[in-house]
Amino acid sequence: MQEGVRARKKRETRQAIIDAAIRLFGEKGFEATSIDELARAAGIGKGTIYGYFRTKLEIFFAFCEEQIDYSFSAVSTTHNSDAPLLEQLHTLFFSQFRFITANAEFGRQLVRELTFPSEANRNLSRDLDRRYLKTVQDILIAGKARGELHPDCDPLLATVHFYALYLLLISGWYSGYSTTHEDQSQALRALLQQALAGLGNGTLTQPLPPAVLEPIRALVATP
């Protein structure tokens, strides 16, 4: 059966909304773009949007997907699966970090919803979680085969552990504990190294960069 007018329009309209979103969110940001504008730009009425997306945030996620696809593919091309675990994880997390924080407000919305999703968006956020976790897990499994992980170490448990450090990296950025990417890069390396070495015993860990350390030290030192 031929694709009917209805199905074609539905596809086209959906794409028109996303295209408009990419343009307007990119130009003016998420908050500053109203649903009304978006509808006008897509050449449709406001109410129509809600036949395609349940919420403004959902449009935002559709907008993200394309960018995230690009981001992931960029990582996989520069990915060297023979490098040490530390380097591979650092490359992955840091390039994702750079992508997310390229636009502050954009990244904040995204990461808030991904990390602490409302029930309506759980499935959306889970899809993205999966890609991250899978990528990390693959790296870890290969690393374990090379003997870089303890034989009894569960790769999955290790995966979520590293994922936690990645979250902290982003949180630290938004909390203002460091303001340069260079510092964040070093902080990430220090945390990864520490996780691999273990806190209880093991080899010396690399220190955090002073620019990151000092604000935190000052914070903790305040009476």
Added chain:
Amino acid sequence: MQEGVRARKKRETRQAIIDAAIRLFGEKGFEATSIDELARAAGIGKGTIYGYFRTKLEIFFAFCEEQIDYSFSAVSTTHNSDAPLLEQLHTLFFSQFRFITANAEFGRQLVRELTFPSEANRNLSRDLDRRYLKTVQDILIAGKARGELHPDCDPLLATVHFYALYLLLISGWYSGYSTTHEDQSQALRALLQQALAGLGNGTLTQPLPPAVLEPIRALVATP
């Protein structure tokens, strides 16, 4: 000089708003309580609220402070500074976790704003960060003195490391990777243990509870 009518009223009005917030947020939740209602309940006009708080979220934080104070004091009373690091950290993080997630929507708003604060709320979130980090650091320093941490391990770096695991615990809850407190408790213990032992080498780590592990495993296994 006597306290003028103005100063007294200001204090009273502020307290009236917070009291109304405690009641209404507690009864109906944050989202479902409108500023207008809040103003009526406090016996003032809507506009007046904005002479005391810049934003609805700021009222929410004022509401939180009292609860968080209570939560921290509850922890400090049950705190046993001679127990092993693992136990102390578990007690601290888990009781905070329970507090935060006692009301789902309340907790989500709070933790989103604390973890990825907007610039306007950075200082607010930093104040709360401080309390957490300080508490953790004190525990770690004492633990290090007892020889539970590697001598070269920087307590501050270790502090942020553990803090990351705490964030993950909350994130996992909101993402629905586990639905019972018991599972979360075990997951936290496993993560803490793993961090202490180190991922690269060291002793066997305790597994995550299956109820937590399985959804993640399934997620990662999906094609």
Added chain:
DNA sequence: TTAAAAATTCGACCGTGGTCGGAATTCTAA
């Protein structure tokens, strides 16, 4: 005591995200 100044109150008002039901369009079947 009083009048000018300063601080505070408040509700009408704005733009927003999201809803809803009737109008318009497309599909189905005879």
Added chain:
DNA sequence: TTAGAATTCCGACCACGGTCGAATTTTTAA
């Protein structure tokens, strides 16, 4: 070809968070 069923469209409408300036209350100074 056509009538009626099913779907899609859309802008008036709603409640909300937040603003603003006129009106009120308190302070200050003569």
